[in-house]
Amino acid sequence: MQIEICFSPSLIHLYEHRDSVVVVTDVFRATTTICTAFANGASYIIPVATEQEALAYKSLGHLVGAEQATERCSFADFGNSPSEYSVDKVNGKAIVFMTTNGTKAIKGAADCYQLLIGAFVNLQALTERILSLGKDVLIVCSGANGRICLEDSLFAGALTSTLLAEDGVEAASDGARMAVALWHQANRDFSNILMQSEHARRLIQHGFRADINYCLRRSIFGVVPELQGDKLIVRKE
Amino acid sequence: MQIEICFSPSLIHLYEHRDSVVVVTDVFRATTTICTAFANGASYIIPVATEQEALAYKSLGHLVGAEQATERCSFADFGNSPSEYSVDKVNGKAIVFMTTNGTKAIKGAADCYQLLIGAFVNLQALTERILSLGKDVLIVCSGANGRICLEDSLFAGALTSTLLAEDGVEAASDGARMAVALWHQANRDFSNILMQSEHARRLIQHGFRADINYCLRRSIFGVVPELQGDKLIVRKE
Numbered sequence: 001m002q003i004e005i006c007f008s009p010s011l012i013h014l015y016e017h018r019d020s021v022v023v024v025t026d027v028f029r030a031t032t033t034i035c036t037a038f039a040n041g042a043s044y045i046i047p048v049a050t051e052q053e054a055l056a057y058k059s060l061g062h063l064v065g066a067e068q069a070t071e072r073c074s075f076a077d078f079g080n081s082p083s084e085y086s087v088d089k090v091n092g093k094a095i096v097f098m099t100t101n102g103t104k105a106i107k108g109a110a111d112c113y114q115l116l117i118g119a120f121v122n123l124q125a126l127t128e129r130i131l132s133l134g135k136d137v138l139i140v141c142s143g144a145n146g147r148i149c150l151e152d153s154l155f156a157g158a159l160t161s162t163l164l165a166e167d168g169v170e171a172a173s174d175g176a177r178m179a180v181a182l183w184h185q186a187n188r189d190f191s192n193i194l195m196q197s198e199h200a201r202r203l204i205q206h207g208f209r210a211d212i213n214y215c216l217r218r219s220i221f222g223v224v225p226e227l228q229g230d231k232l233i234v235r236k237e
Numbered sequence: 238m239q240i241e242i243c244f245s246p247s248l249i250h251l252y253e254h255r256d257s258v259v260v261v262t263d264v265f266r267a268t269t270t271i272c273t274a275f276a277n278g279a280s281y282i283i284p285v286a287t288e289q290e291a292l293a294y295k296s297l298g299h300l301v302g303a304e305q306a307t308e309r310c311s312f313a314d315f316g317n318s319p320s321e322y323s324v325d326k327v328n329g330k331a332i333v334f335m336t337t338n339g340t341k342a343i344k345g346a347a348d349c350y351q352l353l354i355g356a357f358v359n360l361q362a363l364t365e366r367i368l369s370l371g372k373d374v375l376i377v378c379s380g381a382n383g384r385i386c387l388e389d390s391l392f393a394g395a396l397t398s399t400l401l402a403e404d405g406v407e408a409a410s411d412g413a414r415m416a417v418a419l420w421h422q423a424n425r426d427f428s429n430i431l432m433q434s435e436h437a438r439r440l441i442q443h444g445f446r447a448d449i450n451y452c453l454r455r456s457i458f459g460v461v462p463e464l465q466g467d468k469l470i471v472r473k474e
Contacts, residue, residue, distance in 0.1 A: 174436075
């Protein structure tokens with residue numbers, strides 16, 4: 001099992017991934033929010049890439065989460081803060097979801113063996129699921145408008161390091177080596193380091209400091225959302 | 238002075254750099270080779286992006302260095318090994334130069350305040366030159382066919398760390414933080430780490446092991462090649 005990392009969705013065309021497991025991560029906050037919604041009972045989530053699509057779903061009566069430049073879109077029921085997706089709001093519900101980076105990355109990487117949703121909050125369950133599939137893995141970092149970002153790169157390093165503890169897992173690519181080196185460098189102090197990231201500073205400006213701490217909690221959920229057709233679901237055991 | 242890093246030439250459009258100093262690096266081997274050619278007396282170098290352009294210059298009688306998939310192009314006078322650009326071959330000569338990644342990165346980033354050529358072999362002189370210009374800096378890693386590569390990312394970290402030792406230099410972007418963290422992690426053992434990189438393994442397969450050690454020597458040259466129009470030159474003091 002080889003692990004490769006695509007640090008920006010703008011580079012996805014350079015990576016052969018049709019027969020790989022793709023893990024899309026957007027730590028701040030889309031993939032953390034998706035995991036939270038499923039942990040709180042959401043039935044399924046339809047990720048969409050554009051505000052127009054989200055608005056079209058809304059006009060058809062769907063429940064919609066949509067974020068633009070950190071804030072909730074005015075037409076939407078939810079924004080991109082995991083704190084909004086509480087049990088009373090999402091249990092048993094289907095949700096259409098659109099964010100600046102994460103849902104675009106999901107749509108752009110969908111042509112693969114199996115697309116999984118990853119974040120610190122489901123790290124352990126995600127690791128187990130990847131190992132059970134036994135395929136090569138491409139970790140796709142959602143980044144920030146195409147640029148590389150610290151939090152997704154560090155998550156890629158954390159996941160790669162965790163997978164490397166297992167027999168038969170290799171991370172020989174430059175990208176995987178870089179992510180693992182970053183993770184080893186940052187691991188001891190990673191909350192403080194991520195608090196300095198561009199995205200964390202932006203979230204704090206917008207009043208979402210609590211979301212940062214939440215997004216950095218590790219393995220608090222056992223859910224591993226996966227893409228089936230145009231829906232994200234959580235497989236029932 | 239802010240430092241930002243573009244880890245792949247495929248992401249250059251995402252970075253505002255028209256009023257910045259751009260440093261293009263391709264440690265293995267194009268920018269190391271360019272520095273070597275100037276240190277050995279080359280008068281100027283014309284970087285070109287494609288084999289067709291290099292061939293056209295050759296047919297007009299120019300001296301041409303051209304590399305395709307690590308090897309010298311059959312029509313060319315030189316390949317991309319710095320060892321070929323000896324004083325007896327290049328002193329006083331103009332050279333047209335085309336490589337898989339480095340010269341494409343130069344052409345793609347040329348629209349800036351001043352484009353400089355960087356590698357470990359001219360790290361100290363490059364640092365002094367950047368500080369004397371006093372502009373924001375974008376370090377452009379040439380990568381490998383658009384993918385991020387270890388050696389250029391580590392060089393970006395080395396250069397950023399060196400610049401950060403000076404007053405008034407900031408590296409607050411996620412990219413700069415990542416490169417510096419990587420450099421701190423790899424610094425003590427960086428020759429061994431880079432020997433494991435994808436590019437180093439490919440160079441060894443092609444018989445260029447000596448080039449790797451050469452490309453990792455630090456600050457052996459005082460030259461800082463810069464782009465003037467379509468030519469790389471070294472400014473006479």
